[in-house]
Amino acid sequence: MVEEIPSKVITATREVFETMFYATVEAQPDEEGNRESLSQSISSWIAGEIRFEGRYCGRMIFFVPTELALTMASNFMGLEVEAVSSSQARDVVGELCNMVCGNLFSKLDRREVWTLAPPQTWENSEPFIGSDGSPPTVSIPLCIEGYPVQLEIRLTPAGGEEKRNGYG
Amino acid sequence: MAYNVLIVDDSQTMRKVIRKTVSLSGFEIGDCWEAGNGKEALDILHSCWVDLILTDLNMPVMNGLEMLKELMRDEIYRNIPVVLITTEGSESRIGEAYALGIKGYIQKPFYPETIRDVLSRVMEGAHG
Numbered sequence: 001m002v003e004e005i006p007s008k009v010i011t012a013t014r015e016v017f018e019t020m021f022y023a024t025v026e027a028q029p030d031e032e033g034n035r036e037s038l039s040q041s042i043s044s045w046i047a048g049e050i051r052f053e054g055r056y057c058g059r060m061i062f063f064v065p066t067e068l069a070l071t072m073a074s075n076f077m078g079l080e081v082e083a084v085s086s087s088q089a090r091d092v093v094g095e096l097c098n099m100v101c102g103n104l105f106s107k108l109d110r111r112e113v114w115t116l117a118p119p120q121t122w123e124n125s126e127p128f129i130g131s132d133g134s135p136p137t138v139s140i141p142l143c144i145e146g147y148p149v150q151l152e153i154r155l156t157p158a159g160g161e162e163k164r165n166g167y168g
Numbered sequence: 169m170a171y172n173v174l175i176v177d178d179s180q181t182m183r184k185v186i187r188k189t190v191s192l193s194g195f196e197i198g199d200c201w202e203a204g205n206g207k208e209a210l211d212i213l214h215s216c217w218v219d220l221i222l223t224d225l226n227m228p229v230m231n232g233l234e235m236l237k238e239l240m241r242d243e244i245y246r247n248i249p250v251v252l253i254t255t256e257g258s259e260s261r262i263g264e265a266y267a268l269g270i271k272g273y274i275q276k277p278f279y280p281e282t283i284r285d286v287l288s289r290v291m292e293g294a295h296g
Contacts (some may be wrong), residue, residue, distance in 0.1 A: 003287060015277060016277045019277035019278065020185075020276075020278075021191070021278060022276045076181070076185055077181060077184055077185060077188070078188055088181055091179060091180065091181040092181055094179070095179055095181060095182055098179075098255050098276075099255050099276045099277050101182045101255070102254075102255025102257055102275070102276065103255065103257070103276075103277070105257060105258075105274075106257030106258075106275065109259060110257055111259055111260070112258060113258045113260055113261060114258060115226075116226060116255070118178065118226075118228065151255070
């Protein structure tokens, strides 16, 4: 099942963005250096994280440029971008995580019961710095409406706790 | 015919989106109330007449299944049609919700047409 995650999460992400945010999603090659170049190209971003438990435990994290998050909230809620608050933009990133995660698990196995925690979001005006060095289980660079977005899934090893990184 | 609707979801943003999408779908809304969890929803029901409940499953304080159980215990509330709008996709949880009396299920993300079709069918069944 783990090997199915990358293709299915991209499909789930596309469905969510096209249905709810009226945006197109392109998967980018996960080449070495993409994650670092992402951190350098974004000066302000919103991160959304959702923890899950089921056959696998772990978390899904989206890193979204603040500008894109504001546009997403504008499309999602039918507001002008100028009328979107930062809390609404964060809420929308949290909902993004919720919908993609739920959609992903429906595609992986509907017989399995997956428990999703409430999503957490945070803002950072500093360029994203790489984590504690441990690589995510799945790392997918995306291009959404011309903006770079990073999607990561970190699975908890069986019998152990996931090592937290430094961003939240 | 306009229906009084209660939207239950812990995300204020999602509640607004659901309300907007329901309106855009052509489904006529009369009064519309919002609740952040099942307990808040039950409090609203004590004082407001509701024709239809749209609810998420995973919420703090009182989740959707717990709210459904409370609704089933009441002679009046158990007759209000309930439609799930949720990211939840597991067959067992959705089956549990149907056993507790929901009339429809919409998985997020959703198109306005899906909302329209499900709500129209549910309300025709409730009043037919």
